[in-house]
Amino acid sequence: MKIKLVSYSKDGERIVAIAAKMSRSRKGWDYHEKEMTDDEIETWIRDSITHGYWSVLEHSVYTFSIEGISRVASHQLVRHRIASYTQMSHRFAKPVDKYYKPITPPSIEKRGKEVVDKAYQDAYNYFYQLLEKGVPEEDARYVLPNGVNTNIVVTMNARELYNFFGLRLCSRAQWEIRAIAWKMLDEVKRVHPRLFKYAGPNCIIHENFIRENPITLDDIDNTVFISQRCIEGVTREGIPKCVKNARSILVSEDGVVMGK
Amino acid sequence: MKIKLVSYSKDGERIVAIAAKMSRSRKGWDYHEKEMTDDEIETWIRDSITHGYWSVLEHSVYTFSIEGISRVASHQLVRHRIASYTQMSHRFAKPVDKYYKPITPPSIEKRGKEVVDKAYQDAYNYFYQLLEKGVPEEDARYVLPNGVNTNIVVTMNARELYNFFGLRLCSRAQWEIRAIAWKMLDEVKRVHPRLFKYAGPNCIIHENFIRENPITLDDIDNTVFISQRCIEGVTREGIPKCVKNARSILVSEDGVVMGK
Amino acid sequence: MKIKLVSYSKDGERIVAIAAKMSRSRKGWDYHEKEMTDDEIETWIRDSITHGYWSVLEHSVYTFSIEGISRVASHQLVRHRIASYTQMSHRFAKPVDKYYKPITPPSIEKRGKEVVDKAYQDAYNYFYQLLEKGVPEEDARYVLPNGVNTNIVVTMNARELYNFFGLRLCSRAQWEIRAIAWKMLDEVKRVHPRLFKYAGPNCIIHENFIRENPITLDDIDNTVFISQRCIEGVTREGIPKCVKNARSILVSEDGVVMGK
Amino acid sequence: MKIKLVSYSKDGERIVAIAAKMSRSRKGWDYHEKEMTDDEIETWIRDSITHGYWSVLEHSVYTFSIEGISRVASHQLVRHRIASYTQMSHRFAKPVDKYYKPITPPSIEKRGKEVVDKAYQDAYNYFYQLLEKGVPEEDARYVLPNGVNTNIVVTMNARELYNFFGLRLCSRAQWEIRAIAWKMLDEVKRVHPRLFKYAGPNCIIHENFIRENPITLDDIDNTVFISQRCIEGVTREGIPKCVKNARSILVSEDGVVMGK
Numbered sequence A, B, C, D: 001m002k003i004k005l006v007s008y009s010k011d012g013e014r015i016v017a018i019a020a021k022m023s024r025s026r027k028g029w030d031y032h033e034k035e036m037t038d039d040e041i042e043t044w045i046r047d048s049i050t051h052g053y054w055s056v057l058e059h060s061v062y063t064f065s066i067e068g069i070s071r072v073a074s075h076q077l078v079r080h081r082i083a084s085y086t087q088m089s090h091r092f093a094k095p096v097d098k099y100y101k102p103i104t105p106p107s108i109e110k111r112g113k114e115v116v117d118k119a120y121q122d123a124y125n126y127f128y129q130l131l132e133k134g135v136p137e138e139d140a141r142y143v144l145p146n147g148v149n150t151n152i153v154v155t156m157n158a159r160e161l162y163n164f165f166g167l168r169l170c171s172r173a174q175w176e177i178r179a180i181a182w183k184m185l186d187e188v189k190r191v192h193p194r195l196f197k198y199a200g201p202n203c204i205i206h207e208n209f210i211r212e213n214p215i216t217l218d219d220i221d222n223t224v225f226i227s228q229r230c231i232e233g234v235t236r237e238g239i240p241k242c243v244k245n246a247r248s249i250l251v252s253e254d255g256v257v258m259g260k
């Protein structure tokens, strides 16, 4: 799995802050553009998020190239509709051995490595047999495994990313899309730390809806949650551990971050 | 494949017509509701479509239950974002033999039946072996084939259906989603013949954008197209045959309509 | 203001419940359709909402005719993008005296009735003067007041309605769109009481995200909120009063419900 | 009216081209990123557009600050739902004289200047009288004219812009939103000439759906249209003149481009 932020609104944080401020002002862009300080940017972003003024976050946009994920994961990913996708076509993809790299879930890596290797190899052989019988690629691929690898280019704005992270960073999300989400979060936090400061699984998002002082992922250990339960049913006490558990998908058995 | 229209705006045609008329009038709903004749309904629908006033078609909505399609097809289907989906979860689905009915493309039915049967059986065996080793279902399914069967509930409005049909009734669309689209068209035409009278692949939609008198799928044989080419590159002369070819997916080798 | 539910998914509650159940089952629509009891419908709806499985609510859809609101309100309304609108065209509307009924806010009714009457009449006179000078209607209307009345047909699904209600039932919402929202809520609760049981301003929605047992608008007086504050900043203690205050827009000075 | 492109995907053209190419390839972003030539960018963009592969255009995104337009125009603008908006709040805007600059349509400028000036001034006086009587600003503004000025920040991607331009560059669009559209087109063509080469009113868009060699706005005078009529009903022969007419909104009486 390789996840790369290939394009984004360079001034995204500034733009979100100016837009938010303009909605409360009569002055035009040029004025605010010149006057807006770094401190103000932070404040406008924070206030927009803590007061549910999410629409201003839509003006900052991010494009990722996501490579080497399974079609199990991409099928879940594209269910997020407020986004743009361009996926490698599997209909016309010539079968070239070196590009056949189906994904193996960690649980199978541990418990069924040999089975999966054989299953993936057999499927590929059947695929070839069908091609040889004159079946077109787009049909022959029906015998390829669900785990087959794919590439996809994804564009989402910051608001949609918050929504996506809320659902997919969560421990209830399936491991692969969860790993994708955590990596995407890393990427956007690197370039826009202020804009994604409050991003996290829904337990954190919802906590901040009802809490006086907003918390972040970094505060997980030092926070007593007010929420009785998260939306998925985890109780107040269980939440911090659950979040850490969710995040652990990024780290392999040997402590190495996946996909690096 | 089983496609059933399970819910829709009963008065959809009337509602679209009233909405269109209200945008050109100052009178309220009750008045138009009472006065609107069947002839008028037909005219308002026709005029809205031939003048690109598509937004009024959004007020009529359709829900389908689509069962026994492959995840190849469902992955393409859910790329249509102006729609609502609820899909059978493959994460928690208990492996019950009688529900494992992966889809076989017609081309394989013809040329590789034995290969595919074996491929699908082997995949299922590997799946079981993984389960026995303690791999959870949501991971074990990575070895199941792309062709694995799924069910999905889909809601789209009439405008989105026009857009979906434009792309997916076309011969360039992959056979399975094409079959789904043609069956969905059958379903909606049955209940709302006036609203879907002009639905068809994009060659027809686009022809009607630039033509004085609109044509329908039924006119295919008696029409000289004005379009030099369709958007997919088929030339004027080739279009009627191409459309019939696209539609033939509904009919099996033996002349039987698929999935009935 | 006249708000009428003119079309909706008759079986909406059932359909939402079946869709939710189908995502956890391998059986098809016909089976669930037959087996689904009323109790089950209630449970599936409740569980979907309390666990944030909002997407299933999208399968139930509602069309309203909203008449006699101001363009101030309609401008805010159409900002909700996951919806369909057909609005009376003001470009081509012939100026007929009896249709000129601009909206007067309650605060002006009370404090500036004469001023507003004169202002609205003067504006109309200027409008006519412009028409007489040969200015087309679509331009002359620039001098008509913001409060000018309009009609609009609106279609939203149950999920979007929950989102819309969350924002617009709230006391922070502008009075007119708030009145619209409360009336729309009345309409949908009448036909689908189980589906809209948990609808309310965001203070209630968010409380239910983090609370073991969900509350409804009816519980406002007997509930100790867990939330420290609502997203708009009202403190725990202030919420119940704030909600009642928000709702009071429905009742005029004389205790009569508006627009009836 | 002041329209400024304040942010956009700097590499937008490149990104669209790479995404399109990746859907037909198995290689990853880094490879294409390095290999993609300027010629190729042009070809991939052209081919995507002429074959209706619009979704790739979504990866390039544009943010505009639009200042000094009327609420008549902004109300139409926000009907385009695949977009993001942040508008100056008129609820809390303090009444400061110098910011009250309602828009005067050209037709009134010519035929009713005195009437409109008086109408706008009277409305403002009534507004003030209401404020003095203790009516809150958000209600008092009901007497302000439809033509009242507003500012709005708008984000749209290239696909949505093509759709927006198709509808709003057209002579049937109301003059003010048409002027906005033509100016927005200028802005994006300046930075991404290859991506917006084929943008135009729907007569041109639709012509290119059905024509072998695509045309652009620049070819209007030297092109015999194949379309019998445009979607709005203008006949083949009338189209070029109609387009020039539509565009003339940019130029004032004295030959000066508006808003500069």
Ligand SMILES: Cc1cc2nc3c(=O)[nH]c(=O)nc-3n(C[C@H](O)[C@H](O)[C@H](O)COP(=O)(O)OP(=O)(O)OC[C@H]3O[C@@H](n4cnc5c(N)ncnc54)[C@H](O)[C@@H]3O)c2cc1C
Pocket: A079, A080, A081, A082, A083, A160, A163, A167, A168, A172, A173, A174, B082, B083, B084, B085, B086, B087, B088, B089, C023, C024, C053, C055, C056, C058, C082, C157, C159, C160, C163
């Ligand atoms: C743990 C988990 C389990 C899941 N299990 C299943 C399952 O068994 N079956 C299944 O089918 N799906 C399942 N899903 C997918 C889920 O139902 C959503 O489809 C998916 O998460 C996308 O979320 P979304 O709709 O919020 O996102 P998006 O589609 O990106 O939408 C973003 C936001 O836009 C709004 N929106 C967009 N389109 C509409 C619309 N048409 N109507 C109303 N509002 C809209 C909503 O506010 C939404 O939050 C599961 C998801 C998770 C995280």
Ligand SMILES: Cc1cc2nc3c(=O)[nH]c(=O)nc-3n(C[C@H](O)[C@H](O)[C@H](O)COP(=O)(O)OP(=O)(O)OC[C@H]3O[C@@H](n4cnc5c(N)ncnc54)[C@H](O)[C@@H]3O)c2cc1C
Pocket: A082, A083, A084, A085, A086, A087, A088, A089, B079, B080, B081, B082, B083, B160, B163, B167, B168, B172, B173, B174, D023, D024, D053, D055, D056, D058, D082, D157, D159, D160, D163
């Ligand atoms: C023959 C064929 C081959 C294809 N090959 C590929 C491929 O190789 N790779 C690939 O990734 N996809 C491929 N697709 C999928 C295609 O790119 C679209 O994603 C899919 O057809 C959905 O179409 P849509 O975007 O028009 O529909 P929807 O998502 O339903 O959208 C409906 C309409 O809403 C508007 N819209 C919705 N969301 C947006 C948005 N975010 N921005 C702008 N406008 C929006 C558009 O006007 C659109 O027409 C293929 C499709 C076909 C038919």
Ligand SMILES: Cc1cc2nc3c(=O)[nH]c(=O)nc-3n(C[C@H](O)[C@H](O)[C@H](O)COP(=O)(O)OP(=O)(O)OC[C@H]3O[C@@H](n4cnc5c(N)ncnc54)[C@H](O)[C@@H]3O)c2cc1C
Pocket: A023, A024, A053, A055, A056, A058, A082, A157, A159, A160, A163, C079, C080, C081, C082, C083, C160, C163, C167, C168, C172, C173, C174, D082, D083, D084, D085, D086, D087, D088, D089
């Ligand atoms: C009290 C109040 C004050 C307001 N003040 C202002 C103001 O000063 N200026 C102003 O401009 N607006 C203002 N608004 C409007 C507000 O910013 C929203 O535009 C409006 O409420 C619609 O909300 P929505 O975006 O959630 O709804 P919808 O547009 O209906 O969207 C529904 C859901 O779909 C998703 N969604 C849809 N489209 C997108 C997208 N492009 N990107 C990401 N997610 C998307 C989101 O999850 C969203 O919740 C105000 C609203 C309220 C209630």
Ligand SMILES: Cc1cc2nc3c(=O)[nH]c(=O)nc-3n(C[C@H](O)[C@H](O)[C@H](O)COP(=O)(O)OP(=O)(O)OC[C@H]3O[C@@H](n4cnc5c(N)ncnc54)[C@H](O)[C@@H]3O)c2cc1C
Pocket: B023, B024, B053, B055, B056, B058, B082, B157, B159, B160, B163, C082, C083, C084, C085, C086, C087, C088, C089, D079, D080, D081, D082, D083, D160, D163, D167, D168, D172, D173, D174
């Ligand atoms: C000359 C003219 C006259 C008009 N007159 C009127 C009038 O009298 N009354 C009136 O109400 N409006 C009127 N309109 C507005 C018009 O109906 C559209 O609402 C507006 O142009 C936005 O267009 P859109 O829906 O294509 O754009 P967007 O909302 O930006 O959508 C872009 C694309 O996404 C898809 N899409 C987005 N949401 C949906 C959805 N919910 N369902 C299906 N597809 C969707 C469609 O493919 C659409 O083309 C007029 C417009 C023009 C140009």
